[in-house]
Amino acid sequence: MTTFAFDPTDPAQLQGWLVDRVAEYLPDLSEPVDPHRDLGEYGLDSIAVVAFAADVEERLGTAVDPAAIWDYPTIARLAEYLAAELADPVSADERPEAA
Amino acid sequence: MTAPGGVAKPAPEPGASAARPTATGLGPSAAGPGPSAHLTTVTAPAARPTAAGLEARLREWSQSGGPFDPELLAAHEEKEAFPAEACAALDAWGLPEFYVPTRYGGRQERLDEFVALLRRIAARDLTVAVAHGKTFLGGVCVWAAGEDGPAHLLARQVLAGEPVAWGLTEPGGGSDLLAGSLTATRHGSGWRLSGRKWPVNNATRGNLMCVLARTEPGGGSRGFSLFLIDKRATPAGTVRPLPKMPTHGIRGADISGLEFDGARVPAHALVGKVGGGIELVLKSLQLTRIVCTSLSLGAGDHALALLRRFLGERRLYGRLLADLPHARDAAGRAVARQFLAETVAHTAARAAHQTPEQLSVVSAVAKAFVPNQIQAQLRLIGDLLGARGFLTGVEGYGAFAKLERDHQVVPLFDGSTWVNRAGLAAVLPVLRPGRRPDPSGAPSPAHWLRADHPLDPLDTDRLRLMAPRDALLGALPGLVAELAAEDREPAATAMARALIAAWERLGRDIGALRPTGGAPSTAAMRLAERYEWCFAGAAALALHRARPDLRDGPWGRDALWLRGCLAVVLEGLDAAPAEATRVYEELGTLLTAAPDVPATMFDVTATDAPVVLPDAPSADGPGSARDVEAA
Numbered sequence: 174m175t176t177f178a179f180d181p182t183d184p185a186q187l188q189g190w191l192v193d194r195v196a197e198y199l200p201d202l203s204e205p206v207d208p209h210r211d212l213g214e215y216g217l218d219s220i221a222v223v224a225f226a227a228d229v230e231e232r233l234g235t236a237v238d239p240a241a242i243w244d245y246p247t248i249a250r251l252a253e254y255l256a257a258e259l260a261d262p263v264s265a266d267e268r269p270e271a272a
Numbered sequence: 273m274t275a276p277g278g279v280a281k282p283a284p285e286p287g288a289s290a291a292r293p294t295a296t297g298l299g300p301s302a303a304g305p306g307p308s309a310h311l312t313t314v315t316a317p318a319a320r321p322t323a324a325g326l327e328a329r330l331r332e333w334s335q336s337g338g339p340f341d342p343e344l345l346a347a348h349e350e351k352e353a354f355p356a357e358a359c360a361a362l363d364a365w366g367l368p369e370f371y372v373p374t375r376y377g378g379r380q381e382r383l384d385e386f387v388a389l390l391r392r393i394a395a396r397d398l399t400v401a402v403a404h405g406k407t408f409l410g411g412v413c414v415w416a417a418g419e420d421g422p423a424h425l426l427a428r429q430v431l432a433g434e435p436v437a438w439g440l441t442e443p444g445g446g447s448d449l450l451a452g453s454l455t456a457t458r459h460g461s462g463w464r465l466s467g468r469k470w471p472v473n474n475a476t477r478g479n480l481m482c483v484l485a486r487t488e489p490g491g492g493s494r495g496f497s498l499f500l501i502d503k504r505a506t507p508a509g510t511v512r513p514l515p516k517m518p519t520h521g522i523r524g525a526d527i528s529g530l531e532f533d534g535a536r537v538p539a540h541a542l543v544g545k546v547g548g549g550i551e552l553v554l555k556s557l558q559l560t561r562i563v564c565t566s567l568s569l570g571a572g573d574h575a576l577a578l579l580r581r582f583l584g585e586r587r588l589y590g591r592l593l594a595d596l597p598h599a600r601d602a603a604g605r606a607v608a609r610q611f612l613a614e615t616v617a618h619t620a621a622r623a624a625h626q627t628p629e630q631l632s633v634v635s636a637v638a639k640a641f642v643p644n645q646i647q648a649q650l651r652l653i654g655d656l657l658g659a660r661g662f663l664t665g666v667e668g669y670g671a672f673a674k675l676e677r678d679h680q681v682v683p684l685f686d687g688s689t690w691v692n693r694a695g696l697a698a699v700l701p702v703l704r705p706g707r708r709p710d711p712s713g714a715p716s717p718a719h720w721l722r723a724d725h726p727l728d729p730l731d732t733d734r735l736r737l738m739a740p741r742d743a744l745l746g747a748l749p750g751l752v753a754e755l756a757a758e759d760r761e762p763a764a765t766a767m768a769r770a771l772i773a774a775w776e777r778l779g780r781d782i783g784a785l786r787p788t789g790g791a792p793s794t795a796a797m798r799l800a801e802r803y804e805w806c807f808a809g810a811a812a813l814a815l816h817r818a819r820p821d822l823r824d825g826p827w828g829r830d831a832l833w834l835r836g837c838l839a840v841v842l843e844g845l846d847a848a849p850a851e852a853t854r855v856y857e858e859l860g861t862l863l864t865a866a867p868d869v870p871a872t873m874f875d876v877t878a879t880d881a882p883v884v885l886p887d888a889p890s891a892d893g894p895g896s897a898r899d900v901e902a903a
Contacts, residue, residue: 187511197786198788211492212494213493218450218790218791220694220695220698220791220792221698221788221790222493223695223698223699223738224698224699224701224788226737226738226786227698227699227701227702227738228701228702230702230738231702232317236740238736238737238738239493239737239738240493240551240737241492243492243550243551244494246492246493246494261429261461
């Protein structure tokens, strides 16, 4: 079981954590990452989005398909979606990955 | 994906004539059909057409005056003319049925079977395989979208022999799907398309094209949708062909484009969901990239056959070329690369059924790896053939220059090597050794690579954009331990241990990778390449474990094929084993000493009778192993 220094089922805390993750991918960005801006606007191309999804999936221990990032393209929306996913272990067990 | 079953054949059998592949006696266990077997009309019960049956037809068709007559195909190439006779023969044989899943009335069930079929065609003529096989690409998004209405509609057309093109690329866009500017806007209940698709295989000759179009002005991953366009159903003058492009290889193929000028299409032309185009294409590419490897394998088969002939008839310094150690070494390297390439392709094709969740990684590895192995193999063979590979007028050998030209397009198809490797590089941190073990109870690849393992049905609903893990490399430590425990193949075991060490080094190097937002660094691309090598080695070990039958026969003796594969892999990982030279010598010797032994581990024409190697030098043979050692 993965343990965190924050509560990943709380969208606000998860959002802060995701902002830090995205910032890792954008070392040249001089401004803070805006959680309400589309990730695509930061220049995260399709390959980088896959890498980012893989990274988040890895660290959170829950399935994060890159398509989820397409459907929830800002950090704020992604955080809400992922927090709900993490709070609902039943649906997590039903993911195809477990098959 | 909708469940199969209860679906009646939507259309009359295509080309229901004597030329259809209904003749019995084409199965792999049957004796070869006589020369006039193709004239025999046999009605029900219809035998399932097989790669062996296709191979028998191809042999007939390749005779003088036949649709695959090399002279005819060379003449087409010379004039940049489409190989229409060969494609018509394949239509009549029933190849289009393999483009349609069984639930829609076709015969498409297994990807490894389709790879074997297309490989046979590619081994005769790569241009024909490319020209005909594109319908697999054109249809795959429609089957993956899983909507019965459009799928049945398309199935009827394909079964009637109608080719389907896949319009993804646009002028100036390269491999970047998100750069597409062909736009579809709502118009009444339907859509209007404007823009260009180019270059597209079969854009001009076919009536149907599956087109990726921008449906959100801002684009983005959810800004594109797919449409199945029937040119015949668009208003006159709104869809125009763009001229065929002169190409370096596959010169007879219809590499052209389409221009849409406010072309109106009905609502039911939409494939999948609005905004679902990119996802559908990326998932479909996971299947088509594996199919592309069959083109490389066929080219490799063709080149090896030419090499064998040359080694057996060319005399230098008073002896056969086959007797020169350098020639045997190069021939051995060429065979080893072929074995390794086909092992990866076979593993990937079966993985499509068994671990579709991981196919984003498996297909990227296969597409980056296999065509490059064959390119390297063709270089080796080209060096040996010397002037024969260059002169087009020497009987039979002109084919080499053509296949070498033709093959150069394969590394570019369906995402170039760079694109596939970059996709792999991006997810390497997740794939690091030991990072995420398989869930307990998940069957090892050595299990589903067994010849008697019934494959799961192909289920495109299980495809994911990102693989959660790689079961094949996850199985590597276990496979090596099992090989060591068998205690039968010390040389292969030593090489397998070296592979584990290289894999662990790769893991440490991946661990030092930092995430990046742009294109992968050169260092990350090199790690991805090493990952491909490790994957290929693991595939060879898994196949060796899964297929005891491959330990018999000439290539299986003392695990020869496995040692050949591992030698190539370790060289690729800068860990060349001392054993390598001897392995290539053994492989090259066998290739020349036993000219009737097929240079493949997946011989579709194999009979139950074991192939017997000559134990003693024969008076009229091209030299036995013993002769060669003495040379």
